[in-house]
Amino acid sequence: MRIGSLSHYYCLLRGLVLRGYLRVGRKARIKQGAFIDAYRGRVVIGDRFKIHRGGFIDAQKGTIEIGSNVSINPYSILYGLGGIRIGNDVRIAAHVVIVSFDHRYDDVSKAITMQGVVAKPIVIEDDVWIGAGAKILGGSHIAKGCVIGANAVVKGKTEPYGIYVGSPARLLKYRGQ
Numbered sequence: 001m002r003i004g005s006l007s008h009y010y011c012l013l014r015g016l017v018l019r020g021y022l023r024v025g026r027k028a029r030i031k032q033g034a035f036i037d038a039y040r041g042r043v044v045i046g047d048r049f050k051i052h053r054g055g056f057i058d059a060q061k062g063t064i065e066i067g068s069n070v071s072i073n074p075y076s077i078l079y080g081l082g083g084i085r086i087g088n089d090v091r092i093a094a095h096v097v098i099v100s101f102d103h104r105y106d107d108v109s110k111a112i113t114m115q116g117v118v119a120k121p122i123v124i125e126d127d128v129w130i131g132a133g134a135k136i137l138g139g140s141h142i143a144k145g146c147v148i149g150a151n152a153v154v155k156g157k158t159e160p161y162g163i164y165v166g167s168p169a170r171l172l173k174y175r176g177q
Contacts, residue, residue, distance in 0.1 A: 082119030087126035
């Protein structure tokens with residue numbers, strides 16, 4: 001499916017919902033049942049992108065930039081309020097959650113829901129593989145060539161070509177070792 005540069009639109013096509021400011025590159029494949037919401041924000045996607053059924057991208061007043069040759073597998077979620085930038089040749093496995101903000105909770109005299117959020121941008125560089133069920137939290141920066149293990153929870157900065165596992169994610173070793 002090829003979608004050119006579109007602005008402020010809403011369409012429903014065979015169960016696929018796309019709305020808002022969205023630009024999708026050439027040879028992109030957006031599977032039926034995927035959801036991309038750029039209504040209050042902006043989503044820019046490179047060439048040879050693929051999102052599977054149940055994949056969910058929501059700009060939430062922020063910007064999500066996705067490079068070329070990126071795949072998002074079933075039931076993965078990207079919330080872009082604080083901004084998300086994903087490089088080229090990135091693989092995002094099933095059930096991954098990428099959230100670029102944190103809830104405020106410091107004031108105990110107010111309910112958490114009344115305290116708002118803090119935008120925290122996320123950067124995922126080129127040649128990264130994020131394993132099934134991993135969580136990438138606000139403010140994270142995943143360096144080039146990293147592997148994030150299944151169910152890992154990343155908050156912070158990683159080193160290039162590192163393999164990270166656990167909750168919180170910790171460096172296990174480097175690719176090629």
